Amino acid sequence: MATTGNKNINAKLVLLGDVGAGKSSLVLRFVKGQFVEFQESTIGAAFFSQTVAINDATVKFEIWDTAGQERYHSLAPMYYRGAAAAIIVYDITNQASFERAKKWVQELQSQGNPNMVTALAGNKADLLDERKVVSEATSTYAQENGLFFMETSAKTASNVNDIFYEIAKRLPRVQPAQNPAGMVLTDRPAERTASASCCS
Amino acid sequence: MSSDSSSSSSVSDGFADPNSDPKLIDEQFDSLTLNEPVQLEPNRRENGNEIADGSLNPERSNIVAEDDGRLRVEDQEIFGEEELPSPSSSGYAGGRGSSSATSPSRMGEASEINDDEIQELRNDGSLGVISDSHASSWVPGKRHVDEDDASISWRKRKKHFFILSNSGKPIYSRYGDEHKLAGFSATLQAIISYVENGGDRVKLVKAGKHQVVFLVKGPIYLVCISCTEEPFESLKGQLELIYGQLILILTKSINRCFEKNPKFDMTPLLGGTDAVFSSLIHLFSWNPSTFLHAYTCLPLAYATRQAAGAILQDVADSGVLFAILMCKHKVISLVGAQKASLHPDDMLLLSNFVLSSESFRTSESFSPICLPRYNPMAFLYAYVHFLDVNTYVMLLTTSSDAFYHLKECRIRIETVLLKSNVLSEVQRSMIDGGMRVEDLPVDPLSRSGPSPHLGKQSLASDSPERPREPCIGLGGPAGLWHFIYRSIYLDQYVSSEFSPPFNSLRQQKRLYRAYQRLYASMHDKGIGPHKTQFRRDANYVLLCWVTPDFEFYAAFDPLADKALAIKTCNRVCEWVKDVENEIFLQGASPFSW
Numbered sequence: 001m002a003t004t005g006n007k008n009i010n011a012k013l014v015l016l017g018d019v020g021a022g023k024s025s026l027v028l029r030f031v032k033g034q035f036v037e038f039q040e041s042t043i044g045a046a047f048f049s050q051t052v053a054i055n056d057a058t059v060k061f062e063i064w065d066t067a068g069q070e071r072y073h074s075l076a077p078m079y080y081r082g083a084a085a086a087i088i089v090y091d092i093t094n095q096a097s098f099e100r101a102k103k104w105v106q107e108l109q110s111q112g113n114p115n116m117v118t119a120l121a122g123n124k125a126d127l128l129d130e131r132k133v134v135s136e137a138t139s140t141y142a143q144e145n146g147l148f149f150m151e152t153s154a155k156t157a158s159n160v161n162d163i164f165y166e167i168a169k170r171l172p173r174v175q176p177a178q179n180p181a182g183m184v185l186t187d188r189p190a191e192r193t194a195s196a197s198c199c200s
Numbered sequence: 201m202s203s204d205s206s207s208s209s210s211v212s213d214g215f216a217d218p219n220s221d222p223k224l225i226d227e228q229f230d231s232l233t234l235n236e237p238v239q240l241e242p243n244r245r246e247n248g249n250e251i252a253d254g255s256l257n258p259e260r261s262n263i264v265a266e267d268d269g270r271l272r273v274e275d276q277e278i279f280g281e282e283e284l285p286s287p288s289s290s291g292y293a294g295g296r297g298s299s300s301a302t303s304p305s306r307m308g309e310a311s312e313i314n315d316d317e318i319q320e321l322r323n324d325g326s327l328g329v330i331s332d333s334h335a336s337s338w339v340p341g342k343r344h345v346d347e348d349d350a351s352i353s354w355r356k357r358k359k360h361f362f363i364l365s366n367s368g369k370p371i372y373s374r375y376g377d378e379h380k381l382a383g384f385s386a387t388l389q390a391i392i393s394y395v396e397n398g399g400d401r402v403k404l405v406k407a408g409k410h411q412v413v414f415l416v417k418g419p420i421y422l423v424c425i426s427c428t429e430e431p432f433e434s435l436k437g438q439l440e441l442i443y444g445q446l447i448l449i450l451t452k453s454i455n456r457c458f459e460k461n462p463k464f465d466m467t468p469l470l471g472g473t474d475a476v477f478s479s480l481i482h483l484f485s486w487n488p489s490t491f492l493h494a495y496t497c498l499p500l501a502y503a504t505r506q507a508a509g510a511i512l513q514d515v516a517d518s519g520v521l522f523a524i525l526m527c528k529h530k531v532i533s534l535v536g537a538q539k540a541s542l543h544p545d546d547m548l549l550l551s552n553f554v555l556s557s558e559s560f561r562t563s564e565s566f567s568p569i570c571l572p573r574y575n576p577m578a579f580l581y582a583y584v585h586f587l588d589v590n591t592y593v594m595l596l597t598t599s600s601d602a603f604y605h606l607k608e609c610r611i612r613i614e615t616v617l618l619k620s621n622v623l624s625e626v627q628r629s630m631i632d633g634g635m636r637v638e639d640l641p642v643d644p645l646s647r648s649g650p651s652p653h654l655g656k657q658s659l660a661s662d663s664p665e666r667p668r669e670p671c672i673g674l675g676g677p678a679g680l681w682h683f684i685y686r687s688i689y690l691d692q693y694v695s696s697e698f699s700p701p702f703n704s705l706r707q708q709k710r711l712y713r714a715y716q717r718l719y720a721s722m723h724d725k726g727i728g729p730h731k732t733q734f735r736r737d738a739n740y741v742l743l744c745w746v747t748p749d750f751e752f753y754a755a756f757d758p759l760a761d762k763a764l765a766i767k768t769c770n771r772v773c774e775w776v777k778d779v780e781n782e783i784f785l786q787g788a789s790p791f792s793w
Contacts, residue, residue, distance in 0.1 A: 019471060028562065040558035041472030044567020044582075047603070065563075071450060071469045075568060078600045 007057035011171055012064070013164075014080045016104045017089035018097035019068035022123035025154035026089060027065045030164050035155055042067040045079050052168050059168040061085075077111060085117040085167045092122045092151060093130040098138070105145055117170045118147045119163055125151040126158070342474040348380035360425040361442060361481060364389060365458065371420070371466045372446075372477055378467055388423050392416065404432050415439040419458035420446070430713060431720035434491055438484050441545065445480050447572040448549045449473055451579055479556035480549070485709045487529060487548070491716045492751075494686050494693040495544045498530040499634050502781040504625045508533040509785075511616040515595065515609040521580065522596040525613070526551055527626050531692075531785060532591070543573035544691050550582075554592060560584045564610070566603045569596075585610050587617070591626055633697045635783070637676030637683065640768070641775055674700045677771075678764035679757030681740065682711060685776045686751040687784060694776060694783045710739070715753050718744050722751070734762060743769055 015023040024042050028034045031050045048063040064079040066072065080086060086108055090101040101120065108118060120142050122133060135151055142149035148166060152159040347354035354376050362381075363372040368389035370378040378385075392414055395402040405412040408427075413435040415422040422439040446454075450469060457464045484490050497505075512523040512535040521540055525532040529551055536542055550569065554560050568579040583595040583606035593613055595606045617623050675681040682702060686693035702708050722730050722744055733744040741756035743765055752773060756765050776783070 024559075024562070040475075042559045043472075043553075043557045044565055046559060046562060047564040047566060047607070067472075067559075067567075069469075069471045071471070072568075075600075 009057060009059045009168075009171060010062065011059055011084040011168070012062045012082060013085040013087065013167065014064045014066060014083045015087045015089060016066055016076060016080065016101075016108075017068055017121075018091070018094070018100035019070075021068060021089040021091045021094075021097045021101075022152075022154050023068065023087075023089045024065050026087070026121065026123060026152060026160055026163075027063055029154040029157055029160045031063070033157075035157075037155075041069065044072065044075070050164075052165060054165065054168045059171060061164065061168075076107070080108065080112055083113060083116060084171060085119070086112070087119045087121050087163065087167070088147075089121045089123050090133065091124050092133045092135075093124055093127050095132045098122075098133045102141070105147065109145070117167050119167055120147045120149045121159075121163055122149070122151040123154060126153040126156045342374075342478055344375045345377050347376040349376070349384040351376070358427050359481075360423075361439070361477075362388060362421075362423040362425075363442065363446065364421050364423070365462075365464065365466060366393075366416075366419045366421060367462050369463065369465055369467075372470065372474075374478065374481055388414075389421065392421055403436075411435065413439060415443065417443050418452075418455050419462075420454075428713070431717055433720045433724070434716050437491060438481075441480060441484075441490060441549065442477065444545060444549050444572040445476060445552070446470075447576050448546075448553055448570050449476070451570040452572075452576040475556045475558075476553055480552050483529075483548070483552060486705070486712060488684055488693060488695060488712060488715065489529070489544065489548045491719050492684070492686050492693050493544050494691050495547050496530055496693050496695065497783060497785050498527045498532050498626060498629050499632075499779075499783050500532065500625055500629055502786075504620075504622055505533055505782075505785065507620040508617060508622050509535060509787075511613050515613060518605070518609065519599075519602075520595050520597055520606065520609060522594070523609075523613075524550075524594040524596075525591070525617075526594070527591045527630065528555065532622070532626060533785060540574075542571070546571040546573045550594065554582075554584055554594065560592070561586050561589075564607060566606070568600075571596075583607065583610065587614055587623060588627070590630065591623060635694060635696045635775070635779070636699055637680045637696050638699060640676045640680065640771060641778075642677070675757065676768070678768040679741075679760035680765070680768050680772070681755045681757060683752065683754040683769075683772050684715060685773065686753075687780075688748065688750055690784055690786075692784050711755055714740065714742060714755070718742055718753060719751075722746055734765075741765060745769060 015027060017023050019041065022039075024046070025035060025039050027046075027048055028036075028039070031048045042065055044067055046065045048065060049060060050063065051058055051060045053059075064083070066076060066079050088101045088104045088108075090097040092098075105118070105120070108116065120138070122135065122138060139149055148170070150159045150163045150166070152163055154160060344353070344357075349355070357375050359374070361372070361374040362370070362385065364370050364385040366389065368382075368386035370381050370385040372378060373381050391405075392402055396416075401416065402414050404414070409429070410425060410427045411432065413424045413426070413432060415436060420443065422443055424435045424439055426435055454466065454469070457466070489495055500508075508525055512525060512533055515523045516535045516537050520537065522534065522536050522542055524534040524542075524547070526534075529548075531547070534542065534547075550571065553569065559565065565582075565584045567582050567584065569582045570576065570579050574580075578598075580596045580598055581600055581602060583597070583603065584592060586592045593610050595609055597606065682696050682698065684693055684695045698708055702711055718733065718735070722733060724730075730744075731746050733742070735742045736758060738758060740758055741760045741762075743752075743754045743756065745752040750773070752769060754765070754769055754772065756768075780786070
């Protein structure tokens with residue numbers, strides 16, 4: 001949950017998406033300004049933090065870059081629980097990754113924080129020739145589901161900072177005023193730990 | 201075979217071996233071309249001009265008696281080691297005549313494809329790497345994915361590992377694409393179930409120089425096909441470790457998936473873990489932990505290790521199950537919560553998992569892992585963070601919500617380590633290395649006072665007047681080339697640094713294979729266990745000594761004198777005891793397994 005104090009906002013952000021969609025590449029581009037062509041698979045989840053300044057406030061993102069591998073799916077709630085924002089990433093050259101993204105949208109809508117700012121990122125936008133997912137259809141889908149949608153390229157850095165800034169801008173508006181103290185402690189801890197094994 | 205003297209040019213490795221007699225080399229190649237392991241001819245080295253003494257019988261094993269905790273020689277012949285494969289057969293002795301593919305006498309082997317192992321060894325071997333830096337020069341990951349069981353190159357690979365399900369579905373293959381190997385996997389499954397239907401279990405099939413080793417773990421089958429002549433027990437141990445690595449990633453509750461659906465396809469669940477398995481298989485060739493079932497520590501001053509241990513203990517008291525600080529594959533310190541003990545195999549699998557996944561190096565990670573020896577059914581959560589390029593902290597907990605707590609713990613640990621200079625000491629130790637046979641003190645008892653690093657008499661060793669016993673060529677006193685000392689109580693071992701003649705990876709690997717064979721024969725349930733063993737072959741003298749407290753393995757120059765070698769072993773053991781506070785982690789919760 002986003003927490004605020006003197007216009008300094010802490011926001012937990014989670015990246016979800018299929019294997020190889022480019023979640024880690026987006027984060028590394030945003031946090032470190034780096035890009036490697038053959039990014040290795042993430043194990044479990046990697047934690048990053050990065051601060052951005054929006055108007056007169058600063059937003060400190062605590063970013064969970066989750067692994068897209070199937071064996072980690074049942075663990076995703078551990079990472080998106082209490083998140084203020086999510087970026088669901090797919091690869092524009094891979095239709096299956098878009099289908100997987102839709103499933104993540106569904107899961108967040110049913111399980112996640114209802115005030116979560118959710119972005120849909122069509123990554124690898126530099127690979128126009130290999131495009132499989134049409135952006136117009138995706139825009140419609142995003143509008144229908146209350147997501148904001150951008151096509152990004154971690155390789156060329158196109159729209160990468162923009163998507164994080166856009167999230168940062170939207171965060172204060174959904175700031176729950178009734179919860180100024182910040183962190184919502186987990187009030188349902190047991191139900192998720194039960195499904196901690198890989199394939200129950 | 202003609203005694204073509206041109207073949208002598210192929211002997212060019214780093215051995216201090218003055219014999220360039222082509223006849224001798226031909227004899228070596230003679231034995232190489234044989235398909236089956238054979239007994240060495242006793243007079244095999246009679247042409248070696250340096251051997252005038254008939255007492256140097258290459259295959260002689262002598263009884264070395266133990267007395268008052270010291271070794272001494274008895275002049276009796278032999279106890280049965282015939283079951284050990286002769287070191288003369290291919291793959292083992294092949295290293296001696298290095299790039300000998302040009303030799304006509306090796307034509308029988310020339311068709312053998314240089315699999316990766318060999319190529320990589322050649323490449324690196326020429327660098328003359330002495331430290332264990334090959335661990336970093338080796339790039340994990342799957343190779344030859346384009347191959348399948350129809351490829352000649354695939355069939356020629358020396359060591360295959362397969363994981364498959366009991367319905368015959370491929371799960372992992374070291375070489376080639378698993379999906380293309382469906383037919384081959386089905387064949388393996390058919391062999392296993394055919395024997396099982398007869399109410400029996402297949403463990404080992406020998407076919408020429410190939411061994412096929414089977415391991416059945418519930419619905420998961422593991423198979424190794426090898427022509428490396430490693431003992432069955434070693435290969436079986438390797439399959440056990442591979443299974444452990446699988447459990448570390450998925451837990452044993454994977455079995456439930458097979459109960460629900462016998463045709464369950466497990467490969468998607470292992471997505472992205474090729475590097476973890478290939479790196480483990482690589483470790484089988486160069487990390488003694490894989491067969492000793494013990495871990496090794498980075499040498500550090502006692503106070504430095506204590507400082508690291510104190511902060512880890514502090515963290516463990518705050519609800520962390522295990523707090524582990526490691527540098528590459530070596531332990532700096534580790535602490536377990538009360539009554540929690542960590543098995544050396546779990547440590548090996550965990551560090552392999554972390555070191556082989558590049559992902560852990562980019563930032564802090566929080567990942568579910570399972571320690572198969574601790575609890576194969578449940579996930580723990582591992583917080584992993586690299587403090588520098590080689591040094592990393594692993595904090596294990598049972599709570600999936602503990603990330604922020606563990607992150608704070610890590611910050612505290614890092615602050616203390618920086619303040620007390622532990623990290624700089626770690627880096628210095630990495631550069632200084634461990635024990636070296638050349639530094640073996642002449643008389644450890646005469647030394648007085650604590651010495652700076654591992655009892656090295658740095659001043660004395662610089663002085664040309666330093667009294668030394670006569671050495672045969674390279675290495676330490678009495679031709680000592682290398683040793684491993686394993687403390688049974690601590691579950692830790694210390695191994696000397698590689699020094700000449702173990703310059704190349706190929707020679708190092710061959711030495712480890714020899715130790716591995718020695719270990720297996722010492723622990724053989726049929727003919728053992730043994731207390732001592734002294735073996736001499738064309739490559740080295742190997743000496744092994746097992747007591748209730750420790751196991752000691754040493755390699756000497758093949759011409760080393762036995763009495764002197766034994767005396768030297770006693771000195772090494774004293775040396776180890778002298779510096780045990782620096783090379784071992786003391787007072788860690790005893791591993792009660």
